[in-house]
Amino acid sequence: MDTQNSAGTLYIVATPVGNLEDITFRAVKVLKQVDLIAAEDTRHSKKLLSHYDIKTKLVSCHEHNEANKTHQIIAHLKNGLDIALISDAGTPSISDPGYKLVTAVAREMLSIIPIPGCSAAIAGLSVSGLPTDSFLFLGFLPKKQQKQKQALEAITNQSATLIFYESPRRIKALIDNMRTILGDRKACLAREITKLHEEYIRGNLSDILKALEEKEVIKGECSLFVQGQLEQKTIDEEQLEKIIISRLATTELGTSDLARQISKEFKVSKKQVYDTILKSNQIDS
Structure with missing residues (x-):
């Protein structure tokens, strides 16, 4: 394992996304045992920690101070402290602060352990x-x-x-x-x-x-x-005209936006769709 024996461990701990009961026994245990908890918002996290009677020291680590806090956390880890990183909800570094810290700690060859749990x-x-x-x-x-x-x-x-x-x-x-x-x-x-x-x-x-x-x-x-893009559809000119007539009857999109939508959906050039829309509008008028 890429760790220094005397160094501490950084735990990436998932927390509930809403219901406080959605936390693992292991997460609570780790949060109680580490030396320090780095939280995205200390005021928000105090509610969770209080609910589970977790009295570990709390410090802030959010997107605006993550770069500065990273140096401090790495220093603490090298001095043998175990630290848990938590976000306001869900798993840290997944659309939440933590990525920069994890990258820096990994670069230092220090131990990083995930404590799995909630993810919206x-x-x-x-x-x-x-x-x-x-x-x-x-x-x-x-x-x-x-x-x-x-x-x-x-x-x-x-x-x-x-x-x-x-x-x-x-x-x-x-x-x-x-x-x-x-x-x-x-x-x-x-x-x-x-x-x-x-x-x-x-x-x-x-x-x-x-x-x-x-x-x-x-x-x-x-x-x-x-839903992802379904299997590519192929249509001939007659089918394209029918689709356009149908869409024109129901859509609120402008000509250009409708042409772009149909072009991407059926893999037909936007110019061809645009010209066909104009042609259909002329017929209707």
Whole structure:
């Protein structure tokens, strides 16, 4: 094992994503026995530690101070202290602080041990109703519209189930972008996983968007699971015209966005689709 005998161990400890009972016996034991706990938000983590009567010293380690804290934690490990890293919810370094610390500790050839447990991505995937044999975790996409669209376009042909995290404030905009770029795929939105108001909305992306628009307020972090690209479809010109006529009757997308959606879905050039849409509009008028 790549460790120094006199050095301590860094434990990456998964904590509940909502329900405080979703923690392993081993995690509680480790948190009680280590010399120090590095937490994403000490105020938030005190609730969990108090619930299990864990009195280990607590220090902060979040995205804004991770670089500075890394040097201190490595020094403590080299001095023989055992340290646990926890995030606000779920597994540290999975769309949470921790990656930089783990990389630096591994570079120093010090011991790093995972204490497995909750992950909203895996919990939600297991009940999504989508394929689980192959999946791609993408976490939070860029907030800026253009960069988000570029990120979605880069995974259009990915066949694995896609997993995203998003805030309740931005979830509708994300789903709307997905409909345009990925097409109206099957999906599952998981909200408030393991909490009192836990909810799962399944259907096509348009169905989920409609359900969200009917809510006055959307609360809780969201996990979104989207079907990967299905086997490539081939269509002739006559079929393309029928598809376009059908979509024109129901879509609110503009000509360019609709052309992009159909082009990606059926692997037809965007120009061909665009020209056919214009032709169909002329016939209707």
